[in-house]
Amino acid sequence: NPREIITKKANIRIKTALSKMFNAMAKVSYDIDESDGNVIVNTAYIEKQYYDEAVELLKEAYKQYLGISDRFGIVEEQDKIKIQTICAVTLDGIFLRNSIPVIPRYGGILEITEDKERFIDIIGYEGSSLDPHEVFFNFVDCEKTFLAGFREIHRVAREDLENVLKKLNWRGVKAIGEPNNELYGINVNKDMCGLVTMGGINPLVLLKENEIPVNLRAMHEVVKFSDLISYKDL
Amino acid sequence: NPREIITKKANIRIKTALSKMFNAMAKVSYDIDESDGNVIVNTAYIEKQYYDEAVELLKEAYKQYLGISDRFGIVEEQDKIKIQTICAVTLDGIFLRNSIPVIPRYGGILEITEDKERFIDIIGYEGSSLDPHEVFFNFVDCEKTFLAGFREIHRVAREDLENVLKKLNWRGVKAIGEPNNELYGINVNKDMCGLVTMGGINPLVLLKENEIPVNLRAMHEVVKFSDLISYKDL
Incomplete structure (x- = not known):
């Protein structure tokens, strides 16, 4: 019965957070x-x-x-x-509807103190089946540590992104990095800009x-x- | 003071599990x-x-x-x-000493029942700062669910790996996959074989x-x- 085999196959492949x-x-x-x-x-x-x-x-x-x-x-x-x-994935969806390609990279814990802002723990969306913010929920206090995400956009899309954000007039985007520049302790790929989003949770x-x-x-x-x-x- | 800036920079970059x-x-x-x-x-x-x-x-x-x-x-x-x-990283070190390149990919939860063996949750080593098995420790029972790792080796190194394992005569390697074949629910890259290791924890x-x-x-x-x-x- 080939149907059974297909069902079994479909059943056992693991789904990543990025796919979701x-x-x-x-x-x-x-x-x-x-x-x-x-x-x-x-x-x-x-x-x-x-x-x-x-x-x-x-x-x-x-x-x-x-x-x-x-x-x-x-x-x-x-x-x-x-x-x-x-x-925050709603933001990705809105960017996409406006033809801006944003690549979700990591979910993590953002530490915000007077003299620095940096990620102290991250989990990659691509390599993980768990939602990172479900994992980190109990380890943040929203006083010094916050749930946050890290995304990458290509430098050519940076201006469009800023225009969409202005028009959208929401919160949620904490920082947009310069091309090729590390942002809050996380490296980016060639020609990409980092984008730090606050977690919806x-x-x-x-x-x-x-x-x-x-x-x-x-x-x-x-x-x-x-x-x-x-x-x-x- | 340029020294301070360097120190600060070095201090804030996040380290991945893979790097560790x-x-x-x-x-x-x-x-x-x-x-x-x-x-x-x-x-x-x-x-x-x-x-x-x-x-x-x-x-x-x-x-x-x-x-x-x-x-x-x-x-x-x-x-x-x-x-x-x-x-299990000791195994990676032993493979490396014997010139076998093994790439650690995921730590996860392996479900073992009578009719199937498959990963039900994974976290990628490359994209994460946390040790996946510390995250999963409280979610396995060692009756049906076990801590396990997933690695990749190139097909040319498969025979050497088997010889080293035979000589080593330890436990810890649960399965070695065929080139290009999914193993326990996880895909591999072109020409690579999956390698499932049991967690040392x-x-x-x-x-x-x-x-x-x-x-x-x-x-x-x-x-x-x-x-x-x-x-x-x-």
Whole structure:
């Protein structure tokens, strides 16, 4: 039965984080002219008893610019609360829709202190099946250490990227490097620029840091941007 | 002061697991003719109260062929017991001493059941600063899931590798793939063969599974092989 063999084969090949990201990017339909469309969100489930505390902490997180945009989702489900935060892969999808090729490289921990900003740990998207930010979630505090990603763009696309970012007017991009220059402790390939993005999961770190148990799934759902709410309207 | 700038630069570049492995490989001096020389070990500290139980569990682990060779170290230090298990990077070092180029690719979790053997999660050595097996340690049980590594060798070196392994007469190599063939769910590059190695940390998983708190450091020390002891002599 050849079908069985095919099913088995398909079943055992391991999927990398990069492959999952390209899959997610293809689902992004957010249009920077209309300021709406589909975005990719991380989801986190918490117990209902933490609702009020969680909303206050999320407002605080977004006020501190820890989110990718100013919006997130908060949905009551049977016995749980589901929180949705926009995932940085949404940015990759938006760049792609605007014909800017961005290559996701690493997820990691970014240390930010007064005199330096640098990655202290990274995991490569291409060589890994795990989502790096799920691995690092418990090792950051969003005071000195933050979840962040590292991407590469070719120097010819740098100006276009800056224009899209200006029009998009979100947060999430922490730094764009010069061509061929190391950025935050990470080398880039010939003619490429580094791009440091903040992780979409950071707002949820504040819940974890305040002893709210969080059941987390990175890059988990597709939602319409306009179905999310701005922290300013809460 | 240009010195300060240099120091700062050197300080902030991130080191990958692969770079640490090449560094460790260079310290291996084990000679397959003399059956002795320096090897790389993982270290684990446990409390003294667990000494007897730990020795029994380690004997059991090595009887089940969970170690890279039949030897490990057990050293009393002030208020702790230090256990040393040979790290799979020792194999890379031995191959290199015998002029066989092996490229370490991934550390991961190998699932072994009656009808299939496959990797279910991997982290690439090249793109990561963390040791994958430190990340995966708490997610394997050494019953169905094991710490394992994936390496690549060129087809021209396959026969030499098999000869060295025969002469070495250790355990640790689980499978060698055919050129260009996927192995245990992982693709290889053109003209390369996959090589699946068991993780040197697996014997310590049995301690963790039996509720003995383990303070683990992968690829931590260099010791002389003859300073280690065979489980058969305990």
